[in-house]
Amino acid sequence: MKPTLVLEDFVRSANSLGVDVATVRAVREVEAKEGGFDSNGKCRILFEAHQFGKYSGHRFNDSHPTISCRSWSDAKKYYAKGADADIRNAKEWLRLEEAMGLDLQAAIKSASWGLFQIMGFNHSAAGFNTPEEFRDAMESSEGAQLDAFVDFLKKDRGGAQQRALQRKSWSEFANMYNGPGYADNNYHTKLKAAWEKYS
Numbered sequence: 001m002k003p004t005l006v007l008e009d010f011v012r013s014a015n016s017l018g019v020d021v022a023t024v025r026a027v028r029e030v031e032a033k034e035g036g037f038d039s040n041g042k043c044r045i046l047f048e049a050h051q052f053g054k055y056s057g058h059r060f061n062d063s064h065p066t067i068s069c070r071s072w073s074d075a076k077k078y079y080a081k082g083a084d085a086d087i088r089n090a091k092e093w094l095r096l097e098e099a100m101g102l103d104l105q106a107a108i109k110s111a112s113w114g115l116f117q118i119m120g121f122n123h124s125a126a127g128f129n130t131p132e133e134f135r136d137a138m139e140s141s142e143g144a145q146l147d148a149f150v151d152f153l154k155k156d157r158g159g160a161q162q163r164a165l166q167r168k169s170w171s172e173f174a175n176m177y178n179g180p181g182y183a184d185n186n187y188h189t190k191l192k193a194a195w196e197k198y199s
Contacts, residue, residue: 002037002041004035004141005028005146009142013147016150017150017162019165021198022198022199024146025198026195026197026198027116027165028115028146029194030191031116031117032044032115034085035115035142036141036145038086038089039086042090042093043113043139043145044085044115044117045089045093045096045114046092046111046112047095047099047110048072048075048111048112049067049074049075049095050072050074050075051109051121052067052068052106053069053070054110055103055109056068056103056106060102060103064098066078067095068102078095096110105132108134108135109121109123113135113145114138114142114148115142115145115146116145116146116148116152118145118149125152125155125156126148126151126152126155127151127152127155128148134148157176160176161176161177164176168192168195170189170192170195171183173188173191
């Protein structure tokens with residue numbers, strides 16, 4: 001069983017970010033409600049075929065269209081489906097492993113990892129020299145996933161995401177962290193509701 005977070009971890013990260021504990025717990029719940037690992041001990045991931053296409057120079061779009069493409073509208077068609085989160089995760093790992101066999105670094109960059117679903121292409125902002133180092137940390141513990149989240153918020157966009165959370169500007173944070181389509185999934189309202197639950 002991989003080490004999981006305890007209250008002291010949330011307190012430490014919240015103090016480092018200058019936010020309350022409820023804020024960190026809210027992002028964690030919205031990003032990965034089932035936890036950072038599945039019941040088999042595998043890090044929770046989501047493989048993004050359009051990112052793999054981008055980072056592999058679109059070399060595999062024709063030969064491997066289910067794991068390499070140009071647009072998110074194409075990529076989302078191939079997300080693992082089903083109600084069971086562990087089965088979905090296992091299927092996503094099969095896709096990632098296929099991509100890693102083609103281009104290791106591009107594959108790692110093209111998945112979101114762990115409790116906070118940080119994209120592998122953000123490995124540097126999350127505090128790692130290489131995608132491989134980032135992957136190894138994400139696979140080690142939820143504590144390492146939390147530390148990467150803290151570093152990422154502090155470094156990415158000059159700390160703009162950290163400041164948005166400090167202000168509890170849910171829409172502003174959601175736009176940066178989840179992307180411009182955040183409202184389609186009610187990401188900002190889910191964050192606010194989770195924060196209110198934990199406050």
